[in-house]
Amino acid sequence: MNSDFDLLIVGGGLVGGSLALAMRDIPLRVGIVEALTEAERQASTAGDRALALARGTVQILDRLGIWQDVSAKAMPIRHIHVSDRGRFGKTRLHADEKGVDALGHVVVARTLEDRISQELHKLDAELICPARVIGLKAGQNGVCVTLKKGEECLNFTATLVVAADGGNSTVRKLLGIQQSVRDYGQTAIVTEVSTQADVNFTAYERFTTAGPLALLPLERRKCSVVWTMKDQDAEEVLSESDANFTASLQSAFGHWLGKIRLAARRQGFPLKLVQAEKMADDRVLLIGNAMHQLHPVAGQGFNLGLRDAAFLAERLSTKLAFREDIGEKAFLDRYVRARQRDLANTIHFTDGLIRVFCTDFPPLALARNAAMIALDCFPPAKRLLARHAMGYGFRL
Template sequence: MSQSGSDMMHSPAAVSQAMDDVTIVGGGLVGASLACALSGHGLRLSMVEPFPFATHSSPSYDDRTIALAEGSRRILAGLGLWSAIAEHSTPIKRIHVSDRGRFGTATLSAADQGVEALGHVVPARCIGQALADRLAAMPDLILRAPAVLEDVDVGETEVGLSIHSDGRDMGAATRLVVGADGAHSQVRALLGIGVRRWEYGQSAIIANVSPERDHHGVAYERFTDTGPMALLPMSGGRCALVLTVRDADLDSLMELSDADFARVIERRFGRRLGRMVQVGERLSYPLAYWRAQADVRPRVALIGNAAHTLHPVAGQGFNLGLRDAATLAEVLVDAARAGNDPGSDAVLRRYAAWRRWDQRRTAGFTDGLVRLFSNPLAPAAWARGLGMVAFDLLPPAKGLLSRSAMGLAGRLPRLARGLSL
């Protein structure tokens, strides 16, 4: 962090004319959602993103597939984005959980819970496209892309920003900086906010696969001795595969022919859906659990992966980040309506206190799931089997887990309740 904001103002022409109210650093899935939520509420907004939106090259909008919880669908609907996304989505009618080679399975069904779908499966690229189209049409947003945040200088009433864009350095000032810049957050690093990090020694391989039999809208979660895997229902009978593998096995699995890789999936998943007749392009991601030691600092808030990066086994990362964005938007819009400073301590404390429970619960649940199902010892395996059988027989437990899986547990922001901001 630099010592003085004025050091960064290199030339008057390069400095924005007025101070922004909110600067969002990172235009990924979560940061762009926050910008959409804040637009139209009288706030002066800006965004800094290293990738040009027009080329849709952002790593946040790649070929991964997102299992979108019902609460997240409501938030996107409240932002007027769901109609553009819906045509690319596949409803999840049932979730089926099993442990390879052990007794016991557990299921959650939309019909039992009295809802049409437990969630929807959507390619991240389609959510990104809807967000990018909306950002391009927002009159109250200054979009700095491609641009990189280089320094921040937090003062009493404003934050000075040093930004590198178009081959030159420029300065800007804002009342609040939102770090939405992902797992390797520059905002977090510049402010010296520590991060707790667990390495799983695992990577995820994703690919679209076509099984022999129809998935009938079932999302499969399967735990195996080499790590969890998910097969999520997609259009045209395809499934989105998320296969967790040990880091040591990653290269050899990525190098397999499609036919041999299909056999690996069949061995891990079994033949519930028949043979895997086609396997699409494979991509891999290293997996770790990161948790920022604080979500807020004076005039700074962290959201999405910058605050917490989760193992994708439970499909919760974006859903949790979107609830961060919806909650922060609500707190900031309330402050704006009351004529309060969006970067004030009171506003940021409200945000951090509201998000604490959901973040701890969701991160703890996801991490606990990975650890419990990675434990090969017999007592743990028996406990898992018994737990799943008991769970399958207990409607109240299912109701509770369904509400969590649907992103409807705890105190929800207005957008997740289907209300407008």
């Protein structure tokens, strides 16, 4: 089969777009299929969310040549403050203790999306937009892909298809790949607040009786809020007036940043741990949210997806050096095995936090607070936690 593309990336968003940029100096015929027009992307509320970028993620974005422009609109995290409301346990991490300028950064998703989109239009790769995949059929030497672009149906062939088309991945559904789903019975309430005191480059993770509460610095006196709680409690909180919600949030967070004021509308998102039952099919790979969706407690979702893309680009570059078939089963199997450890460790880390900190069982609450104090006083343990926070703890 003579392929139209060596690599066809389905999804030109944060993860798929980053993969395309990582491939720019690799001699492959690359196609990118994106369902949303530029106007639709700009209008989507998904672009309003705050992304917590680990230090390792920032280094990947820098290698892609896009971080310099994004950094001007990003807020560095130089301190991380973890606490348990109403109890004595606290853990604090500081960038200067690790000899770095920042443990990570916070950026509004649209800022990063805009920069990736700008660079995609400069690539030699063919951008097919707006278009949706409506058919896939793998053969011995390639994949036949049918797209719907307006009223037109287009047919292409590719040596390898990479699905980076999000949690509702059309590619995954067409392949019949099932998902394992763990419903946490929780909702993430997302909003923004202005603060009386300077945030001082600090990210707060506070475990409350309702659930984990994160405040991430957006500006000197502005934070993104992600407050996780049981579905029923979230429904009640979302129905409160702005004044009552703000009072509830202030009570849960405390006065670390003085008086807080609501600065954006509230949105609720149900939380589930979702994993595709396999990462690869015949000449197809799933990456990012098409493969995995995590609880936001540790902000690992995009960081994990970007590592998927960066690692795949590295493996493809090595593969091409030997002029080998990039879609062959042996290559895909090796990629899957190599990524499994990072995926499993990241899931266990985030899922473990939820299990330990979303309970008020007194013996467990006492134990976790004692552990937080010990962690704060034990440098080797703090170094390990800092590596996780910077995105290095899961490195292969």
